[in-house]
Amino acid sequence: MSMADTLAIVIALAANGGTRNQGVDLPPAAAEVTIENQNGGNVSLHASRVIDYGDSGSHIRVMGSCISACTLVLALPRDRICVGPNASFGFHQPFYSNARTVATTDLGTAMEDTYPPFVRQWLKVNFGGLPSGRPQFMRYDILKRYYPTCG
Template sequence: MPTNLPPAWVGWTVAMATGFFTVLTMLPANAETVSGNPGGQIVTFALHVAKLRAADEPVHFDGACDSACTLYLSLPVEQLCVTPRASFGFHLPYGVGARQNAVAANYLLSQYPDWVRQWIEEHGGLSHTLMRMEADEVAMHLPICVEVQA
């Protein structure tokens, strides 16, 4: 690690790396239904999505999936399905610091499939205001769930 980084940055990096390994052991890779998920830390969702991808586990959307939860959309289409109650809320990341938030926003956008990035761009881009993609728009790109597991 470069020595010219501020001590706070080094501490933050070490804390994040420790958190990565902790989350990997805590998050089971099971088929799951997403409903009413407000999001959370991008790192937590990114690790869980990676685990789901590796296990080829399906994800059913049956309600709101907001903020970092939208990273599930980076999974292969074959792993995803939506019900008429599904929706996705997008906004700029916040809470860490301007530089880290910009990195997080770029990461989110880089992970989304083209159709999501295009939808975000058509709706003015990510901002601090939540913008919602409803099920009818999502269903043009993802299959409809045959049966949702509770």
């Protein structure tokens, strides 16, 4: 299944009872996109933005934290992502922001399916999958094994 197809499933699941929190805080598609201190937001909007990044050929520079729905950028090919020393990805089950209750398990599973195998394995070994509650962070010390350091 293509990245766009997998993200389309995420969009559909989020629209049918997924997260309803704030909008997207990812920058628009460009040749180079820098992500720094992005806290996530609406899963559907983030998935749509990542599809835009894929279609436009954007290269992503992760220079700080990328939490929650922002982690969907990991669906992009690894050769289009670089990480800086302060890079981290914060993972948790999607939730309804108004009640802080976990959204459908299907949405969490669909989000996990967008991640590269090493991320899914890390989540499984350390947390049994996407953790509930507070985000758990994969930091630069792990990320630099899989992504080049941004120049």
